[in-house]
Amino acid sequence: MTVAYLGLGANLGDARQTLKDAVVCLAQQHTITVLAKSSFYRTAPIDAGGDDYLNLVVKLDTTMPVRHLLALCHTIEHHFGRERPFRNAPRTLDLDILLYGEHAIDEPDLIVPHPRMTERAFVLVPLVEIEPTLIIPQRGRADAFLAAVMDQRIEKLKSPCQCLAPNTAAGSSARSDGAADNAGDNAADNAPKGPCR
Numbered sequence: 666m667t668v669a670y671l672g673l674g675a676n677l678g679d680a681r682q683t684l685k686d687a688v689v690c691l692a693q694q695h696t697i698t699v700l701a702k703s704s705f706y707r708t709a710p711i712d713a714g715g716d717d718y719l720n721l722v723v724k725l726d727t728t729m730p731v732r733h734l735l736a737l738c739h740t741i742e743h744h745f746g747r748e749r750p751f752r753n754a755p756r757t758l759d760l761d762i763l764l765y766g767e768h769a770i771d772e773p774d775l776i777v778p779h780p781r782m783t784e785r786a787f788v789l790v791p792l793v794e795i796e797p798t799l800i801i802p803q804r805g806r807a808d809a810f811l812a813a814v815m816d817q818r819i820e821k822l823k824s825p826c827q828c829l830a831p832n833t834a835a836g837s838s839a840r841s842d843g844a845a846d847n848a849g850d851n852a853a854d855n856a857p858k859g860p861c862r
């Protein structure tokens with residue numbers, strides 16, 4: 666089993682619903698267990714135009730080889746209407762592999778740890794929320810990079826529903842200001858029609 670972290674982002678369409686559905690798609694894989702899910706964050710576009718993004722980070726335990734995980738990310742993005750008209754274009758869904766165990770990969774189509782993750786509040790803040798003492802291989806503690814990105818606008822969203830406890834179906838242990846945003850987490854009840862198996 667390998668612990669991996671994925672960054673999810675969207676700024677086109679119903680971003681919140683798409684992100685929830687994407688997490689359900691991940692959780693429904695037989696070879697993936699979603700261990701934790703951060704709060705949702707509204708974030709200013711960085712090196713990009715368009716509307717504000719919604720971002721979150723998930724922590725997975727998986728037996729899926731990293732290449733399969735990348736292919737799954739692309740399949741889920743495609744299912745939710747991802748288009749790539751130009752670099753950093755607004756998108757319905759982006760799934761990036763931030764970390765895959767201790768692995769360091771530097772290939773044309775796959776770089777892990779994600780090369781820009783330490784420069785971005787929209788990655789670091791949710792990552793540190795779910796793993797406060799995380800060490801990024803070859804770079805050190807994730808929280809050490811936070812000070813340098815604090816000029817990037819980022820706002821943690823409160824859950825619209827305060828009645829559900831965290832740590833339910835998809836294995837979320839992330840907390841927002843009150844309760845985790847669990848609506849859409851119950852993979853059995855809320856399964857999106859998608860590439861989930």
Ligand code: A4P
Pocket residue numbers: 673674675708709710711712713718720735738749753759760761762763773774775776777778779781787
């Ligand atoms: N690729 C290489 N390494 C990876 C990896 N670790 N995970 C390749 C996923 N893909 C990886 O990806 C482009 C290529 O990177 C793919 O062919 C893949 O094989 P993409 O999904 O088409 O585009 P991308 O994710 O936008 O590319 P990139 O270069 O990772 O962009 P960034 O640097 O992640 O920036 N602002 C806010 N507020 N929130 C955001 O989510 N996202 C970006 C994208 C810019 N600004 C943003 C946000």
Ligand code: MG
Pocket residue numbers: 759760761
């Ligand atoms: Mg991407």
